[in-house]
Each structure stands twice: as structure tokens, then as C-alpha cells.
Amino acid sequence: MTRDRAIEVRDLHKAYGPVEAVRGISFGVDRGEVYGLLGPNGAGKTTTVEILEGYRERTGGTVSVLGFDPEERPRALRERVGIVLQQTGIYRHIAVREALVHFAAMYPRPRDPDELIALVGLEGKEDARAKTLSGGQLRRLDLALALVGDPELVFLDEPTTGFDPAARRTAWETVRSLRALGKTVLLTTHYLEEAQALADRVAIVKGGRIVVEGAPRDLGVGASTRVRVTYRNALGEQVEHITDDPTRLLHELTAEAIERGEALDDLAVNRPTLEEVYLELTADA
Amino acid sequence: MPEDTSATSQVALAWRQYRLERRLFWRNPSAAFFNLGVPLLFFALFGAIFAGDQDALNILVPGIAGMSIVSTTFTALAHNMVALREQGVLKRIRGTPLPGGTYLAGLALHAITNTVVQIAIVLVIGRLVFDVDGLRDPTALVVFVVVGVVCFASLGVAFSHLIPSSDAAPAYVNAVFLPLIFVSGVFYDPAKAPGFLVDIAEILPLVHLVEGLRGAMVTGAGVADEAGSLAVLAVWTAFGVVFAVRGFSWEARRA
Ligand SMILES: Nc1ncnc2c1ncn2[C@@H]1O[C@H](COP(=O)(O)OP(=O)(O)O)[C@@H](O)[C@H]1O
Numbered sequence: 001m002t003r004d005r006a007i008e009v010r011d012l013h014k015a016y017g018p019v020e021a022v023r024g025i026s027f028g029v030d031r032g033e034v035y036g037l038l039g040p041n042g043a044g045k046t047t048t049v050e051i052l053e054g055y056r057e058r059t060g061g062t063v064s065v066l067g068f069d070p071e072e073r074p075r076a077l078r079e080r081v082g083i084v085l086q087q088t089g090i091y092r093h094i095a096v097r098e099a100l101v102h103f104a105a106m107y108p109r110p111r112d113p114d115e116l117i118a119l120v121g122l123e124g125k126e127d128a129r130a131k132t133l134s135g136g137q138l139r140r141l142d143l144a145l146a147l148v149g150d151p152e153l154v155f156l157d158e159p160t161t162g163f164d165p166a167a168r169r170t171a172w173e174t175v176r177s178l179r180a181l182g183k184t185v186l187l188t189t190h191y192l193e194e195a196q197a198l199a200d201r202v203a204i205v206k207g208g209r210i211v212v213e214g215a216p217r218d219l220g221v222g223a224s225t226r227v228r229v230t231y232r233n234a235l236g237e238q239v240e241h242i243t244d245d246p247t248r249l250l251h252e253l254t255a256e257a258i259e260r261g262e263a264l265d266d267l268a269v270n271r272p273t274l275e276e277v278y279l280e281l282t283a284d285a
Numbered sequence: 286m287p288e289d290t291s292a293t294s295q296v297a298l299a300w301r302q303y304r305l306e307r308r309l310f311w312r313n314p315s316a317a318f319f320n321l322g323v324p325l326l327f328f329a330l331f332g333a334i335f336a337g338d339q340d341a342l343n344i345l346v347p348g349i350a351g352m353s354i355v356s357t358t359f360t361a362l363a364h365n366m367v368a369l370r371e372q373g374v375l376k377r378i379r380g381t382p383l384p385g386g387t388y389l390a391g392l393a394l395h396a397i398t399n400t401v402v403q404i405a406i407v408l409v410i411g412r413l414v415f416d417v418d419g420l421r422d423p424t425a426l427v428v429f430v431v432v433g434v435v436c437f438a439s440l441g442v443a444f445s446h447l448i449p450s451s452d453a454a455p456a457y458v459n460a461v462f463l464p465l466i467f468v469s470g471v472f473y474d475p476a477k478a479p480g481f482l483v484d485i486a487e488i489l490p491l492v493h494l495v496e497g498l499r500g501a502m503v504t505g506a507g508v509a510d511e512a513g514s515l516a517v518l519a520v521w522t523a524f525g526v527v528f529a530v531r532g533f534s535w536e537a538r539r540a
């Protein structure tokens with residue numbers, strides 16, 4: 001692969017029997033970058049991420065993670081990667097600190113369990129059994145377990161789904177702290193806000209394909225050539241036009257208004273927001 | 286830093302996994318009871334019924350030993366594998382550097398500990414309360430316990446693949462376990478059962494394990510005398526290992 005990237009994916013395909021979950025996805029994640037896969041349920045995000053984690057075998061394409069092919073499941077790769085799966089899974093009867101101590105022993109250079117407990121905000125829950133934790137607390141334990149080997153690359157599959165807003169902010173801070181430490185993060189989410197808040201670059205995934213990719217601030221404008229023109233007509237009603245050709249539309253609208261001797265109150269020409277682009281791109285046509 | 290994949294570090298990791306499994310086992314008393322308590326309960330009940338009838342006790346003691354092997358390996362592993370799969374523990378482990386074989390070694394060692402404890406209890410009670418020597422041929426005893434453990438552990442893992450969910454596990458396991466112990470001469474002399482039951486039992490592995498254990502514990506028949514039983518157990522073991530490996534899945538089934 002050309003550049004020293006943490007992740008390189010070329011023309012990835014994955015079929016589950018007749019279901020084509022991933023149909024030719026390509027992207028690259030630089031070292032130290034936070035990359036977001038954003039898309040609705042069933043888009044193929046988990047499938048893509050779990051291929052990169054070595055859980056699933058691809059049907060086509062090439063994949064490189066820290067220079068390894070994850071399908072071969074090399075131990076050297078597993079030592080350098082941390083994983084938060086979409087579904088939490090842990091022994092019901094294990095205690096928080098006990099779990100971190102146990103999993104830490106599997107890695108060559110583990111992080112300190114108590115430091116991680118503080119990082120994810122589970123102080124006071126050190127001795128609590130997993131079965132007594134709330135969903136959000138379990139998710140934080142998941143995150144701590146993913147970080148216990150001090151990984152270079154962290155996969156986060158919908159890390160905050162089901163969180164209340166406060167817990168989400170805390171989790172975001174943790175992801176930002178990973179970025180500050182120079183870690184690479186591949187994150188999936190169906191929250192646009194989350195992708196915007198965390199990711200350096202975002203790929204919007206739908207139907208097993210990437211429909212658009214770029215920095216969040218560029219996506220809103222770059223992804224769409226469409227422009228929205230709004231004004232208030234003579235009756236005071238709000239009118240909205242979406243167009244690919246704003247020059248012509250404005251010319252027509254203003255010419256007609258002048259002819260009728262009217263003004264176009266509150267005339268505005270807007271680029272769609274990222275949210276509008278996202279909704280438009282992922283809407284079921 | 287060179288990667289430490291040495292045998293000693295693998296042993297240390299398996300040992301850690303083993304210790305975790307032991308701790309977690311005792312935190313779930315109902316599972317602990319079903320694993321260890323049920324055979325002892327049957328032992329006490331049938332022991333009371335057969336008290337004074339030495340022929341019956343000579344059947345019962347090795348029978349309970351065989352039943353103990355089944356419940357600490359087959360039953361326990363079938364339940365465990367389903368639960369670990371469903372709870373996502375297997376999938377999590379698979380994402381760590383811990384090698385699958387090391388993990389399974391820890392898990393197996395945990396099951397074997399239960400078997401050894403249980404057999405020891407049966408031997409002691411058999412000797413002190415029911416006047417059954419138990420150690421007529423210690424070599425044969427070790428051989429049959431080891432073969433029985435490998436056989437029923439692999440069958441337990443293989444069987445777990447057929448069980449759709451934790452909720453269904455007790456029904457699936459008991460549907461096999463209860464008929465198996467009743468036809469296999471755990472509680473009575475199998476020769477006294479109707480012919481067709483004897484024929485069915487002869488195909489199954491438990492009757493042969495109990496036969497071998499009876500030789501070791503009661504009659505003094507050695508490994509050579511029980512070669513036929515050993516052969517049947519070997520066939521079941523091969524079957525169990527193939528299907529345990531083949532059907533293995535780290536993931537819960539999709540609903
Ligand atoms: N193990 C599987 N077997 C069969 N189909 C699957 C499996 N996993 C996912 N799918 C299907 O693949 C598609 C993509 O799923 P997934 O990768 O989970 O999407 P996302 O994570 O974006 O919600 C969906 O249609 C889903 O039903």
C-alpha cells in the first residue's frame with residue numbers, strides 16, 4: 001500500500017448468502033486520525049468494521065490493518081488493536097476491576113486498570129458485578145476493556161448508542177483524549193452529530209457503499225451541488241426551491257417579481273446543512 | 286520488545302483463565318449445585334434405598350462416578366458454551382491476543398477440576414459409607430476417568446452447537462442427560478433392563494464408561510479386560526471432537 005496508513009480498504013465486498021452487505025467499499029485511515037463510518041441501520045458498517053477486526057471473512061477486495069491482513073488473525077495485530085463491539089459481552093458475575101486486571105494480563109504493555117476506571121468514569125464501581133451495571137455503565141466498561149492493551153488503533157462500533165446526552169459527552173471526551181494521544185480511531189455511528197463532533201473525516205455509508213466521504217465541514221457543501229432558495233411571497237407565505245442551478249432560478253424569480261412589481265422578502269440562498277445532506281443521501285428513495 | 290509467545294507465558298495465561306473460571310463458578314451457586322450437587326443427591330437417595338444390598342451398591346458407586354463425569358463435563362460445557370456464546374464472552378475473547386487454544390485449556394481445566402473433586406467425593410463416600418473399595422485398579426481408574434472426560438467434554442461442546450439459546454439449554458441438556466443416565470446402568474444392573482433398552486444403551490458411551498469404572502473400582506478388571514468399552518468410548522470421542530470443532534462459532538446465532 002502506498003502510504004503508511006493505519007487502515008487501507010480497497011473494493012471490499014461481503015455477501016451473507018444472497019445478502020450483499022458490503023458492495024465495493026474503499027477508504028483509508030491515516031495514523032492518528034479519527035475516521036467515522038456514518039449510516040443508517042443495515043448500511044454495512046458493522047460488517048465492514050468486523051472484517052477489519054478479523055471477525056469476518058470478506059468475499060472480495062483487499063484490506064490492510066496496521067500492515068496486516070486481519071483475516072489471518074495475527075497475534076501481533078490483536079495486541080495493538082482495541083475493540084468495542086456493537087453488542088457488549090462480558091461474564092455476568094465478573095467485577096469491573098477484576099475484568100480489567102484479567103484482560104490486561106493478555107497484553108504485552110497494558111494500561112493501569114485504575115487509571116482506566118477513572119478515564120471512563122466508573123469510579124466507585126470497581127467491585128460491582130457486571131450484571132448489576134446499567135447499559136451505559138457496561139458500555140463504559142467495554143470502552144475501558146478496549147483500551148486496556150494500550151492499543152494504537154481503536155474500533156468503536158456505535159459506542160454511544162443508548163447513552164443519555166451527558167454520558168455521550170463524556171464518551172466523546174474519551175475519544176478526543178485518544179486522538180490527543182495520537183491513537184487512530186475507526187468509529188461507526190448513526191448519529192450525525194457524533195460523526196461531526198469526533199471525526200476528522202466521515203464516510204456516509206448506505207446499502208453497502210460509501211455515498212460520500214470528506215471532512216464533516218466540507219460534506220454539507222461539497223456533497224451536494226444543490227442549493228436552497230427561500231423567500232416570502234406577496235401573500236407572506238414562505239416559499240422554498242431546491243435547485244442545481246441557482247443562477248437561472250434566481251434570474252427567473254427576480255425577473256417575475258420585478259415584472260409584477262413585488263419584492264421577494266427575506267430572500268436567501270443557502271447551502272444545505274450536513275444534516276440535510278445526510279437525510280437526503282440516506283433517505284429511502 | 287520481542288513478542289512473548291513462549292510456552293511458559295501460555296501456561297501462565299491458561300492458569301489465569303482457569304482461576305477466573307473457578308471464581309466465577311462459585312459466584313453462580315445454582316450452576317454449581319447442578320454440576321456438583323445433583324449426582325451427590327442421587328448418590329444419597331439411591332444409597333439409602335439400596336442400603337445393605339452390597340450387589341446393588343457395587344453397581345451404584347461406579348454408576349454415580351460415571352454420572353459425575355457426565356454432569357461435570359457434558360452437561361456443564363453444553364450449558365457454559367451456550368451462555369458464553371450468547372453473552373458475547375467468546376467474541377470478546379477472540380478480539381484479544383489470548384490464543385483460542387490457551388483459553389479453551391483454561392476452560393477445560395476448570396471442568397476437569399470439578400470432575401476430579403467429584404470423583405474423589407464419590408470414592409470417599411463409597412469406601413466409608415457403602416463399603417466399596419474404589420481403588421481395585423488405580424491405573425484403570427485414571428484411564429477411564431481421563432477418557433470419559435475427553436469423550437463427554439467434546440460431546441458437550443459439540444452438543445452446545447445444537448442448542449439455540451440459553452433459555453432452551455436446560456431442556457436440550459436434560460432431554461439427553463436424564464434418559465442417558467437411566468438407560469446406562471447408573472442406578473441398577475443394566476443386564477436386568479429389558480433387552481431393547483440394553484441394546485440402545487450399548488450403542489451409547491456412558492454404559493461403557495460405567496463398565497470401565499466398575500472394573501477399576503469394584504471387580505478389579507484392568508484396562509486390557511475392558512478394551513471393548515474403551516474402543517466404543519474412543520469412537521464417541523472422535524465423533525465428539527470432530528463436531529465440537531466443526532460447528533464451533535464464536536458468535537451468538539442471529540435471531
Ligand atoms: N451474520 C450475518 N448474516 C446474515 N446477514 C447479515 C449478518 N450480519 C449482517 N447482515 C446483514 O447485512 C446487512 C448489513 O448489516 P450491518 O453490517 O450490521 O449494518 P450496520 O452495522 O450498518 O447496521 C444487513 O442487511 C444485515 O441484515
Ligand SMILES: [Mg+2]
Pocket residue numbers: 042045046047086157158
Ligand atoms: Mg452495526
